Amino acid sequence: MSDKSQIPDKIISRLPQYYVQLKRLLEKDCQYVSSEKLAEQMELSSSLVRRDLSHFGSFGKKSYGYDIHCLHEKIASIMGFTREKNMIVLGAGYLGRALAHNDSYEERGYQVLALFDVDPAIIGLEFNNTTVLDVDLAPEFIEEHEVEVAALAVPFEAAQKMADMAVNSGVQAIWDFTETPLETPQDIIHIEQNMNDGLCKISCRLMDRSKTKTQ
Amino acid sequence: MSDKSQIPDKIISRLPQYYVQLKRLLEKDCQYVSSEKLAEQMELSSSLVRRDLSHFGSFGKKSYGYDIHCLHEKIASIMGFTREKNMIVLGAGYLGRALAHNDSYEERGYQVLALFDVDPAIIGLEFNNTTVLDVDLAPEFIEEHEVEVAALAVPFEAAQKMADMAVNSGVQAIWDFTETPLETPQDIIHIEQNMNDGLCKISCRLMDRSKTKTQ
DNA sequence: TAGATTGTTAATCGATTAACAATC
DNA sequence: TAGATTGTTAATCGATTAACAATC
Incomplete structure (x- = not known):
């Protein structure tokens, strides 16, 4: 303080x-x-x-x-790399699967314990050594494993509901890949990994360029 | 100007x-x-x-x-949304597949024409209505279809090579999801979509918090 | 000792905010 | 007319840079 x-x-x-x-x-x-x-x-x-x-x-x-x-x-x-942090990934679509494994997690003290999804067809599958569990089990899992971080990679319709669930179950931080404005309590760390902003910057710059060309 | x-x-x-x-x-x-x-x-x-x-x-x-x-x-x-921009995705792993489809592309004037990969096992497959092509065909494809943007979602060993290929084939912008420092010519738009920075911010904040708690 | 390089203070630069005259 | 709200100028704030005394 x-x-x-x-x-x-x-x-x-x-x-x-x-x-x-x-x-x-x-x-x-x-x-x-x-x-x-x-x-x-x-x-x-x-x-x-x-x-x-x-x-x-x-x-x-x-x-x-x-x-x-x-x-x-x-x-x-x-930066807190020396502290072990448990993480889960909500949503096991392509993005969720991509997030399940990352070369730098270990170095930075992150461990991904599980993926969660609603689709029975993929529950039980394993991606990058991480199993997909039924999202209904998530609250208990979060408490039990002291999960601090939830990566949010669900469709936008489910985003708010999943965020609420994670927060209510005790997660400290949300790593947010949805492109929806999300309501989270003030004391929750909410990092928006907004990819569309990157796209906007690109088209902005392309625009500048084509303008220059025309002149 | x-x-x-x-x-x-x-x-x-x-x-x-x-x-x-x-x-x-x-x-x-x-x-x-x-x-x-x-x-x-x-x-x-x-x-x-x-x-x-x-x-x-x-x-x-x-x-x-x-x-x-x-x-x-x-x-x-x-922001140049009114201008049509052709895009390809290099690397058809989970991240590449996730990038092949995005709800906001259309609104922002982006169109993803193809995925590219080296793995014969996935060449020819379709993800989100986008076909995976052999990366050897990429240079010709880029020229022919006037591709302006390449999303880079390949393993870091291949990153520089793929970036060079894209640039030499005429791409204007690289939307870079690799976590490697990449060399690109000055006149190329290079946007680093660095996800690890998000993770760092989270652990930084978690650190602040646990410090406060202890005091 | 002479040279290198830090840590810090003062100066500068740029971005945000406050304030207000113009005007619908 | 009185009230609302813009567009812009001046004041403030914060971040970066330049400069330099301290010292290894």
Whole structure:
């Protein structure tokens, strides 16, 4: 609750980038990296890198740079990768199946325990080593396995109902792939993974381009 | 090329939101909406709404508000929804199959013409009315059908190769679902749909929360 | 010691908000 | 006319950058 725990949102959004870059350097067996070099890799200014990193304490060694190993671990711990988090996927359509497996889950401390669906035809099947269970079993499953995160990959008609179910069963966070505005309690972490926004950006830019061409 | 065509990035990122909200009001048969009301729906300030919208000209009518129909159309046209865009999906795994169909493609002017994969076992299959073709046919297909956008849903080992292929064949934009840093020419629109960032944000927030609890 | 690089303070830049004259 | 609401200008806020003293 101290001010220290309040990392500005802008920095939080750069944290995964720092993490990936540091991991890269680690694999190259580097020991120290300067803010200048890190900035160059990330297309940021070195000033910003130093300012960002200074939020987490003094990791830099003057005239050497930053201890890569140390910083990498620190960032992993700030992002909570060291904490095991149980996750389920609601909806076992193609997207749900895709979400059931991801190379980075393990590194980030996530474990997908099960897929859930209403369709009897796919209940019992296994995708990427994850079994599809009947969605009616979900509430009990969430409680029993202390599931913290639910990925929501159901059709939009079912979205609100499923979200409510997950929240009422004790889930802390919803990783939301539906494109519907969803009502969730204020204390629930609700991350919208809105893919349509990506599409909009693309067509926006294509538009700019064709305009330029015509002129 | 004029200054007018340069809509600030921050506004562009709010455009899809405006679009969705206006669509909603349109369905409710509303004719005018005030900046105050629109702002409330979007959890923005009315000042910002007016400022944003003033970039596109004077749509507001003093003492009435904004003509919803008019504004909705204008924003659709700015985002290039009125322009038909051909798209292909590279990689016909679960994610690729999920990307082959999306309720909003049509409204936004996108059409998915085909899926591509290397696996002979799935070449020829159809998912959501879209056929899987041999990836070797992709270059010719892209040229012939004037494909502008390639969704990249291949394993990370193949990512760079596939991106290069798409770019060399004439694609304008890459909608990138790989979690690998990809090299693309400067004049190519490259949108990273990085899902891991969403996961990072979730664990970050969960971390904050458990910290608070302990204190 | 001279050179490199941090951590931090002050300056700058850009985006949001408040305020209000114009006007329907 | 009185009330509502825009479009825009000035004020504020927050984030980034430049600069530099501290120090390894």
